[in-house]
Each structure stands twice: as structure tokens, then as C-alpha cells.
Amino acid sequence: MLEPREGIPPVIADADALAEVVAAFAAGSGPVAVDAERASGYRYGQRAYLVQLRREGAGTALIDPVACPDLSALGEALSGVEWVLHAATQDLPCLREIGMVPTRLFDTELAGRIAGFPRVGLGAMVENVLGFVLEKGHSAVDWSTRPLPEPWLRYAALDVELLVDLRDALEKELDRQGKLEWAHQEFDAIASAPPPEPRKDPWRRTSGMHKVRRRRQLAVVRELWQTRDRIAQRRDVSPGKVLGDAAIVEAALSLPGNVHALAALNGFGNRMGRRQLEQWQAAVDRAKALAEAQLPAPGQPVTGPPPPRAWADKDPAAAARLSAARAAVSALAEQLNMPQENLITPDTVRRVCWEPPKVVEADSVGAALSGFGARPWQVEQVTPVLVSALSAQ
Numbered sequence: 001m002l003e004p005r006e007g008i009p010p011v012i013a014d015a016d017a018l019a020e021v022v023a024a025f026a027a028g029s030g031p032v033a034v035d036a037e038r039a040s041g042y043r044y045g046q047r048a049y050l051v052q053l054r055r056e057g058a059g060t061a062l063i064d065p066v067a068c069p070d071l072s073a074l075g076e077a078l079s080g081v082e083w084v085l086h087a088a089t090q091d092l093p094c095l096r097e098i099g100m101v102p103t104r105l106f107d108t109e110l111a112g113r114i115a116g117f118p119r120v121g122l123g124a125m126v127e128n129v130l131g132f133v134l135e136k137g138h139s140a141v142d143w144s145t146r147p148l149p150e151p152w153l154r155y156a157a158l159d160v161e162l163l164v165d166l167r168d169a170l171e172k173e174l175d176r177q178g179k180l181e182w183a184h185q186e187f188d189a190i191a192s193a194p195p196p197e198p199r200k201d202p203w204r205r206t207s208g209m210h211k212v213r214r215r216r217q218l219a220v221v222r223e224l225w226q227t228r229d230r231i232a233q234r235r236d237v238s239p240g241k242v243l244g245d246a247a248i249v250e251a252a253l254s255l256p257g258n259v260h261a262l263a264a265l266n267g268f269g270n271r272m273g274r275r276q277l278e279q280w281q282a283a284v285d286r287a288k289a290l291a292e293a294q295l296p297a298p299g300q301p302v303t304g305p306p307p308p309r310a311w312a313d314k315d316p317a318a319a320a321r322l323s324a325a326r327a328a329v330s331a332l333a334e335q336l337n338m339p340q341e342n343l344i345t346p347d348t349v350r351r352v353c354w355e356p357p358k359v360v361e362a363d364s365v366g367a368a369l370s371g372f373g374a375r376p377w378q379v380e381q382v383t384p385v386l387v388s389a390l391s392a393q
Helices: 015-027 072-077 088-097 108-115 122-130 150-161 163-177 180-192 215-235 245-254 259-263 274-289 308-314 316-336 346-354 362-371 376-391
Strands: 029-038 048-056 059-063 082-085 104-107
Touching: 015 048, 015 059, 015 072, 029 088, 029 150, 029 163, 048 088, 048 150, 048 163, 059 150, 082 088, 082 163, 088 104, 088 180, 104 108, 104 163, 104 180, 108 122, 108 163, 108 180, 122 163, 150 163, 163 180, 180 376, 215 245, 215 274, 259 274, 308 316, 316 346, 316 376, 346 362, 346 376, 362 376
Parallel strands: 029 082, 082 104
Antiparallel strands: 029 048, 048 059
């Protein structure tokens, strides 16, 4: 499919045009296909730079959320309507920022996983299920570019062109497999989930952190990461374009004493100006000047069970339970033709195996699974195999 059925619609970039779109989509019928394009790797944060929608009776709309940053009127017009998204959890945060929050949804990627499709990217799903090949050449471009080139807009419009058709075909397939209710429970869980909590100590996710052992070095990572984040936010660019993770880790391991030593490290020399080097060295110096009590702890406080590799030493019985449970869940997932992590999260299995109910029976194991957030269909499927695995140890 090379062209949208009605051609490439104009980009909506003013209040009057947006009001027309709101009215048209409110008057449309059936589910609404929704997609958003971000500028990951180019801009700071995960904001939307283009929103695409398609609904029967309304056609396709391409909306510029930079020019129209408040789409809450559109969100309200579509309240109660089923939104069809592909990999919904990726787009929902940036849609929420501009006032678009679904009350009902159908996630075609998740539906593909539950139905057992080996490849669940949008292009692969459209090709396997509907027989169309979508041109997918612009997924990683800088969507903050203005004006957006026509080939990019064509790609964006095609992303929602067949989404409702794909939804309808997947609904039939899930129903045929007896999994439609399972999918609905998963979709409801996504739609009703609160926004995620801000990540604690996000600097600890710096790539290569496993090499950093000493607390003083951790402090350098923290100072450099936070300095980089402030600069990236102020300049509205991706943090990686300001300073690479590898450079942060190298500086932490080396603890350079001055700008000349810093400039000799990978990631700091070459084109970096004197002022830039001085700001990074100042961050290193701040970390070096901290009192011992101000240094970050080597690891984050662990909630829940320890890493499974440590179980054999800490609690051999728990390790045996986990081994049996993993094998049982794996066999069940294969039988049901779906990925293990969609049948039940590995973390849930670990938690139940680390601290199983005092009396291992269907009711107690099912209650434990529910307490860790498992959906009713997951509890129904997984409880029998976990009861057997836990009882055998």
C-alpha cells in the first residue's frame, strides 16, 4: 500500500481546523485508530510531534501537537469510543500530555502476542494478517522537523490506514482461539492503569554502570548525568547528543583532576570547546568534594526477592521451586501459543516462589497471583501449574 485511500490529508495546525476535526471524529462511527510520532534520539523527553487518527465517517486526520498543544476537546469527543493503537503503552504517555486519554482500547501488538504471532511489529502484522505491505522507512526520523516532508506524512497516514481492519481481523482470530476475553482483560488493565511513577534515581540507568563500583565514582556519574539532563532540557535535545553514556562512565572511572585530563578521555576531546569541558570538570569536582555521608549507596534498595542467581546460596528450596515453576509456566505458554511474559510476568512467578503461601492450594496461590497484579484469566490459567510446581518441592 503506497498511498492512503483518500490521499494525504493536510496537517491540522490551527484552532479552526482542529475544531472541524473534533466535530468530524465525534460524528464518526466505530473504533478510532490512533498513533503518535515522537522525536526520540533527537529531542528531550517523549512528547508527541504528530498525532494521526482515522475513523469511519471522518477519514484520516494528521494533527500537529506543537501548533495545537491541547487536544483535550478531541479526547473528550472520543470518550467511550474504543481506541485502536499498536503498542499502546509506548504512545499513551505522550498522548496523555496533550489531553488524550482513552477509556477503552484495543492494542493490536498485544493482541498479536496473545494470538501467538511470531512477529508483532505493525508492518509484519499488516502483511501477515491483511496481506498488505506498508512502507516503513521513516519510523526513526526527527519528527520535530517543520514542515514535515510529504513522504513522512504519507508514512504517518498509512500507519492508521489499516489499523481498524487489523483490529477486526485479530478480534476474529482471538475469538477463534478462545482468547478474546483474555485480550479484553489486558486492554482494560492498560486503559485503567495510572500514569507511571517518576523513576527513582534515573541516573543509575546510565549504560555501562556495571563497571562503576566505588561510591565516589557513582557520585561522578550522578553529577555528570544531572548536569547533562539540565543542559538537554534547556536546549531541547536528546541527552545522548549532549554527552554520551560511555563518556560519563569513563570520567567516573578515571576521576580526572583537571580539564586537560578530562579532554584526554574518550567522548570529551576532539570538537568539545573549553567552556563545555569546564562545565563537565566542574561536575566531576563537585562529586569529588562531597562528604562521605553524601555519596550515593552502591545499589538501590531492593524490594522483593533477590536476583535468581543468588537463590541457590540463600534459599536452595526456593531455587528448586523457581526452577520447577519456570519449567511449568514455559510448557503452558508453549501449549497456549503465546510468550511466557504475556501469560504471567517473570517477576510475579519469582515473588510467589520466593514466599509461597503457607498452605499451597488453588485459592491461596490464586490470591497471591491476584495480589501481584495478575489478571483473572492469568490466575485461572497459571494457578494449577504453579500449585503442582510448588507442591512438588
